[in-house]
Amino acid sequence: MLQSKLFYKTNKNKSANADSVSHDLLIRAGYIDQLMAGVYTFLPLGFKVFKNVEHIIRDHMEQIGGQELLMPVLHPKENWVKTGRIEKEKEILFVVKGNGEKEYVLGPTHEEIVSPLARKIIFSYKDLPLYVFQIQEKFRDELRPKSGLLRTREFAMKDFYSFHANQADLDSYYATVAKAYKNIFSECGIGKITYRTLASGGSFSKYSDEFQMLTEAGEDTVFICKKCKLAINKEIKAENPSCPECKNSDFEEKKSIEVGNIFKMGTRYSLPFELKFTDKDGHDKPVIMGCYGIGLGRLMGAVVEASHDEKGIIWPKTIAPFSVHLLQLDGKPKIQAAAKKIYAQLQKENIEVLYDDRQNKAAGEKFADADLLGIPYRIVVSEKTFAKNSVEFKERGKAAIKLVKINQLSKLF
């Protein structure tokens, strides 16, 4: 991609209304644009990161047998009345009236849709287990949206639903999903700082699990047992002065961001929608369900919270919008020709390159933009490097700069 043609604009100055580092950096670097409170556009740079995160999540969900589908945003209000959530969740539900006085809920999650849908497909124990997921826009009318992509009114979420014949099968699959989540967060570069954290299970399960990424800037808190290393969230801590696992009462307290959650719903949604199956013994039983969520934008924001310095973002290679940021520091025809040749060569090798071909920018501005954007590898072509048939090669987040012969470049990737 030629940077001169990229649909974006960077900003040197801190965003006036940004209330977190990721909010500030993602806006300043031209990854996202704020349309209004809690509602954002993913600009081409941000959309590339979004797609990379989406691919990683999809891949892991398919590996554990998930079948992807796409459910609607518009839900019939009746379904939310049936589960009682029209009242319970009313503060965050968007309800819209259509032609003929029909009322719709804009889905903040899809239990009210997937359960009656599954009822059309699941009849016998032979139909179980089944796993479906979608990556889709959700809506929550947050009173106070904040921190950029961390708490928004509209957000893409991967929501996964599992259907089981019995509790043991759910328990075993729940562990499988937890492992897949670990792998997703590792692949997005935050595996080491993301803790599976015991959380309240609501009225239908003793516990659920949150995945909390440790960070100074988080809006949440995790308590880690100093003895057995179990992580618990603040609700569990409030109910249990000592560790639920080892009874030790010495905890390390850490400000965190929730990047995923998994939940055993049991029969909470299968009962109201009469989602049942005929078991081997010929009896009708309610289907046992689990649900598993990851917010894609939130995960992007969390990665930036975890991986940046004072100059800008440091993207993990797995989700960076481009692999290489190629900077041409000089407008002279021979330098431009050299840069174009390197650009073509890298593209031919299927390396994703953002080529800063802008003519009217000073070297300092180009370096500052490269640091702000946070693409993993920076390659600089200038009069000086060209004289040695070389380029400057630098990894974002590392200080070392090395000269590399142009004809040796491919070997670095």
Next chain:
Amino acid sequence: MLQSKLFYKTNKNKSANADSVSHDLLIRAGYIDQLMAGVYTFLPLGFKVFKNVEHIIRDHMEQIGGQELLMPVLHPKENWVKTGRIEKEKEILFVVKGNGEKEYVLGPTHEEIVSPLARKIIFSYKDLPLYVFQIQEKFRDELRPKSGLLRTREFAMKDFYSFHANQADLDSYYATVAKAYKNIFSECGIGKITYRTLASGGSFSKYSDEFQMLTEAGEDTVFICKKCKLAINKEIKAENPSCPECKNSDFEEKKSIEVGNIFKMGTRYSLPFELKFTDKDGHDKPVIMGCYGIGLGRLMGAVVEASHDEKGIIWPKTIAPFSVHLLQLDGKPKIQAAAKKIYAQLQKENIEVLYDDRQNKAAGEKFADADLLGIPYRIVVSEKTFAKNSVEFKERGKAAIKLVKINQLSKLF
């Protein structure tokens, strides 16, 4: 994919409330599920077709320089007030009230968002032209949703916006997009029956163009000039008793489905949002815009209208959910083992296979399901074929069945 595990259910009987062939077949074959009037879930089979269509469209939009981004569903109502469309389009707009009496429009199209966004990025003639697109959910409160995916209240659309310094540049790019559209429809298998059709340009351009797919079952009409073959839509026909191109007045009348449209918007949206640029001569001028839409679900529905027989769907290979439907007609261990081996072998060769491994289904039912689902190649393994180390090989939509040696199978793809 094992058919015994697929999240779907077929139905032998015509859907009671289906009002078009594609509506009936897509529901009966388990591609989509109707949640309520005009609102559908794409089941895993349907989602695979959806993704294939999406990839084709994305590919062609990137080839003509389009940069993909993702704009929100929630629009500030003020933006729609500014363009006057809050009144003009009020019959189809969903308007939702949020916390703090904030009002949002659920976007049916994104001129009201992309124009002020572009204003943050476009300043000089050097920033032009620019092309952006998204593939995103849209909302229209249709009074009478109908024909399954052909007219819905919620639908995924590819909307592409181009920004130009002058009319000549827009005109030339408009032709480029028209060509890309032709290629998209050809790749989706409806190129030969899809006509670029002259349509009204509204108050800002003399003409726009619709892409109309000819079909008996369409809700629209195209008039094709018998002399110069120009296609015009019904508005243009009403205004022009003779052909606008050659003045001949003899037309062929044909019932069609609109599968895409392209539109020169000129300064219709750049003026209210003050989207301007500084030209070479130092003067501020309004940016000239074009917009280009394709509905993904509608295109899927149109393909089914164009490509089916009395037994079911006949998917073009390019967008079929799987390439091969492998039917195992006998539960005997040796036949099962042979089918599994073929399944593994084809998967290894990256051929997408739906393997009908169901044990309790009669051959007749499996054949009927295969015809209904419409996957391009059917491979049958039975006692009879296995005795000859062979499978039966048949193309959907063709009558010929041939015996193929199992070890020669790969050569067919």
